[in-house]
Amino acid sequence: MTELLFSEADLAHVFLDTNPVAVVKQAIIKVNESLKLRFNPNHSPAGLLNEKAQFIDNLLTASWKHFLGDHANKQALIATGGYGRSELFPYSDIDILMLLNQDFSDNIQDRLSGFSNFLWDIGLKPGISTCFVSECVALASQDQTIFTSLLEMRLINGSTQLYSELQQEISASKLWSSERYFLAKMSEQEQRYSKYYDTAYNLEPNIKEGPGGLRDIQVISWVFKHHYNAQSLRELIKYGFLPKSEYDDLVSARDILWRLRFALHSTTNRCEDRLLFDYQRELASLFGFLDHEGNPDVEQFMQFFFKTVVNIERLNEMLLQLLNERLIQNQQHLTPTPITASFSSIAGYLEVSHDEVFQENPLALLELFLLLQQSPSLKGIRASTIRLIRKSLPLIDEDFRQNKAANSLFINILRQPRGITHQLKRMNRYGVLAAYLPDFANIVARMQYDLFHIYTVDEHTLFVIRNLRRFALNRHSQELPFCNNIFLLTPKPDVLYIAALFHDIAKGRGGDHSSLGEKIALNFCKQHDLSRQDSKLIAWLVRNHLLMSMTAQRRDISDPDIIHDFASHVGSIQYLNYLYLLTVADIRATNPSLWNSWKDSLLKDLYIATHRALHRGLQHPVDRSERINDNKKEARRELLKLGIAKKTMTQSWQHLSDDYFLRYSADEIAWHTIAIAASNEDDLPMVLLRPQTQRGSVEIFIFTRDEAQIFSICTATLDHLGLTILDARIITSEDQYVLNSFQVLEQSGEPIADLYREVHICDALRQSLKEKKVRASKNIHKQSRQAKHFPIETSVTFIEDTSNKHTTIELITTDHAGLLSTIGRAFTELGIHLHDAKVTTIGSRAEDMFYISDQNSQPINTEAERQHIRSTLLRYLNSKN
Structure with missing residues (x-):
């Protein structure tokens, strides 16, 4: 115990101070700072976790005695959950149970309220439950999460009699039988895994709740403790669940996650269990990873993390399977049923016939996966055989890989009508795929x-x-x-x-x-x-x-x-x-x-x-002309069906280029034609919206007089409205009208489903085009929290167009609000004509293609002109960033 780990007596004196809340807050800060200073990422923080729990014990005991006075020994103050295990990270929740004597009175209620309020005032954010023994038992019998938290309860202060009474009731098998509790925990784990897409390999993993996280170890501990009344995981060795080497692996993996969680709490100064991008680089450096030959430090760090959680995931699978056999399966089900000379089935799981199977026949390391595919009744591989597979991986050497029989087995696995994905995942989890x-x-x-x-x-x-x-x-x-x-x-x-x-x-x-x-x-x-x-x-x-x-x-x-x-x-x-x-x-x-x-x-x-x-x-x-004529014919048929006269079509189409009829489908041409025919000069700018196109996106069509910055104004407005632009087509007629269309979706990737939203978008675009500026408003285009961690160097590349109709620019940069609008302003300054834009956003990376020409609709081919375009775009984008 360090001098900063205040004793109960030290903390009892706090209540003599005129401002005990401020004094205790300062004590908590000092303890957290001391723990942070003494944390070594290369050493287990177990001692520090214990020390924090001891400090909280002292603090709660002193506060309990102060607020309850003579009643303190008649009620019981109990630690539950992680606090009950004395595994208290710097900013972990403090879960406590206030167990009440049957002689409870309003006077005690006031004292308990004072105690609870004090804990909130000093910033502990405790999880507090208050009940009688009978109430507590009733709740625990109905809810396995409450029962689980009580499995690890520990008396902090107060009535040992009340505590013992609750302990005796909770440990009674009738409350939750081993079988019922095990099945409840399996269901809970399955639901938890599904939240993380059933994979430990997530971009920003949760080191506590994710597959292979600390919760996987705790599940083993809870089920094991409940059935065997075990005091520690080490007893897994005693009861024959793990050899010492695998127990050491489990503890070592838990220790790594403890170190990571402690570092996360210390780095963020809060209870943070997600390994967010914001902290990955900092933790990679803290844990000693360095960039090496094109292998970035953060990728090495995350690979180290993922290998740790996959190991835990595998041990979790094995141990829960063994616990299932002990707790649920009767002895009759555990009798081996021979399948081949090398394998038997035990309780639905594949088991080797003897421990030398792989030594005698290394090919069996592949055969068993094929056997699982061909035997639908088998649920998986028995834990003892998984252990043997891991031990036998060195047998998959170069001779094995060159063996034609092994090659045939592997190809056969890929040619089966069922189970391919399941078996490849198993092969990967057990290390067979990487060995082969x-x-x-x-x-x-x-x-x-x-x-x-x-x-x-x-x-x-x-x-x-x-x-x-x-x-x-x-x-x-x-x-x-x-x-x-x-x-x-x-x-x-x-x-x-x-x-x-x-x-x-x-x-x-x-x-x-x-x-x-x-x-x-x-x-x-x-x-x-x-x-x-x-x-x-x-x-x-x-x-x-x-x-x-x-x-x-x-x-x-x-x-x-x-x-x-x-x-x-x-x-x-x-x-x-x-x-x-x-x-x-x-x-x-x-x-x-x-x-x-x-x-x-x-x-x-x-x-x-x-x-x-x-x-x-x-x-x-x-032929291009063939495609253009086909589109015109089909559009005419559509329009004639709708009662549109041929003369109207001719008038609407007379100034449109072949490019228009090539790039728009017949149904789009028909829609535009009806809108243009029904409009007059006073209606411009005309803005229309189709909520559901054939491509599943929303099309916004704009018809107006050609003026500078139309593209920039439109894209800026759509961005302010929080829409994602997928595609932009820009057509200018011979009589200087523009027909611009944008394919958009909501940021969620969904179409616009609200009529009021559709009207608002059209009104906002029309107003911006009339005023020739984007109205100042709050931009609802949400910027990704993670994007700032992936700065992408801007590059402007000219791609040769074999048809020599346009000049193609590929622009790669970091995606941000107003990107297309900024590019549009640059094009306006350059005096170049934009014909088309293909917008692709991959994570935080924008990869956009622009098809441009000079004002005479000629491609831009000279290196001097291209360099001028490149430098102007970079100037605009760098000033924006």
């Missing part, structure tokens, strides 16, 4: 430090395979029916799974991961005797897995030339089917928030257009 594929070991627990990839590379890879598997299953057919239909056209799904397994395998190596991954995939195909045709397709998919998403999001897919170029690169409908499915599965597995109806529609449109081009034959490309 050394290149995969490099991406295990590897986090990419950005806002785009929210899972580690290995977890993302397995999610991609899971998404591909869902396309094959009827029960998921309504999620993405188009994908399910195309999946039926893929003759070899295993080719897709192998491509998915290798598409990101070269991440973190430096260089182009797609081309590096292609080489690794080819070596795998060769070793596993895949056909030349399948090997070629897998390698092509790995190298081109980003091609379709980049084309859809960054190119004008209404242009037949773009479609022809893409179709030429793909080459066949078979390759298109495989690439489309891999692309959708990849995006959906990268970050669930990135997938929306707009992306779905863009990729589907690109697929359909490319399919037509390939079906027609690349030697017969769609």
